[in-house]
Amino acid sequence: MTATHTRFKMKTPVLLSLISGVLLTAHPAAAADTVAVPKAGLDACLQTVDRLNRLDCFDKLLGTPISVLSGGTSPTTAPVPSSQEKSPIAALAHAMEQARRAGDEGWQFRYSRVGSNDLLTLPELMAEAAAAPAAPPPPAENGALPEKNAAIDAAQNPGDLLQPGTANVYLTKLETPPADATSPADRAILMLSCEANITTARLILPQPISLGPHAIEIRTASGRPETETWQAVADGTVLMNARGLTSIADITRWRTTPRIQMSLGIGNENRALLFEMGNLADMLPPLRRACQW
Numbered sequence: 001m002t003a004t005h006t007r008f009k010m011k012t013p014v015l016l017s018l019i020s021g022v023l024l025t026a027h028p029a030a031a032a033d034t035v036a037v038p039k040a041g042l043d044a045c046l047q048t049v050d051r052l053n054r055l056d057c058f059d060k061l062l063g064t065p066i067s068v069l070s071g072g073t074s075p076t077t078a079p080v081p082s083s084q085e086k087s088p089i090a091a092l093a094h095a096m097e098q099a100r101r102a103g104d105e106g107w108q109f110r111y112s113r114v115g116s117n118d119l120l121t122l123p124e125l126m127a128e129a130a131a132a133p134a135a136p137p138p139p140a141e142n143g144a145l146p147e148k149n150a151a152i153d154a155a156q157n158p159g160d161l162l163q164p165g166t167a168n169v170y171l172t173k174l175e176t177p178p179a180d181a182t183s184p185a186d187r188a189i190l191m192l193s194c195e196a197n198i199t200t201a202r203l204i205l206p207q208p209i210s211l212g213p214h215a216i217e218i219r220t221a222s223g224r225p226e227t228e229t230w231q232a233v234a235d236g237t238v239l240m241n242a243r244g245l246t247s248i249a250d251i252t253r254w255r256t257t258p259r260i261q262m263s264l265g266i267g268n269e270n271r272a273l274l275f276e277m278g279n280l281a282d283m284l285p286p287l288r289r290a291c292q293w
Helices: 039-046 051-062 088-098 121-133 146-156 245-254 286-290
Strands: 006-009 014-019 024-025 034-038 108-113 167-174 189-195 199-204 210-219 227-232 238-240 258-268 269-276
Touching: 034 039, 034 051, 039 051, 039 210, 088 108, 088 167, 088 189, 088 199, 108 238, 167 286, 199 245, 199 286, 210 245
Parallel strands: none
Antiparallel strands: 006 034, 014 024, 108 167, 167 189, 189 199, 199 238, 210 227, 210 258, 227 238, 258 269
């Protein structure tokens, strides 16, 4: 049986109008004047509800080059950026860790409204939620740590503070100290976030790497290692997982394991970064509520 194909006449550049107002740019390097795509694949993309997943579907269908997906760089030409000025997301991660109290080994939590620069800790979020009209708080779990009860309460009784699309929630965890680390600045930070209803896992590195895609091996305490491709963005110290479902799948796996090891090349050496998951499962409810999963 011969597969049915649909042909597009390509110009420089061409914009294909997708449903829900999403625009896909067909880069001139990706195709000649005419591109044949399987009709079944085109139909599958058009029926994809989520905007990001639909865009990803069309990128795969039309073969959007990695250089376009990574912001105009390629593995062979990507520069090593300067580390003199941290990106905003890296600066936030470092600020959260610098505010960590002595002896606190749990995940750090910050909340903000979309469009606001005011960051709240979990107790501050709870205070705002308590001041807003809301239902009575759920009963605390006997024997549970205060942070767990607070996170559950914030997720179940937040007023309008965690409505999807209106809230940013950030969690950070400092790398378990490697043998050669002399200060927290020498350690990586694992950051999980829900920003405007989009879930993202990021790795904040102590030194920049070349921009573009990087292979990273992730090993859990009980599972086989999995190799994923993350993107180095911003100033080169931010390594970002694919947003949305891919990040959600990883975080869902991580919350049930005591620790994970992330291995990748940094500089001229391979580094194995160890992160204790600790109270991740307890601290996730507000993030999950804000991102609807």
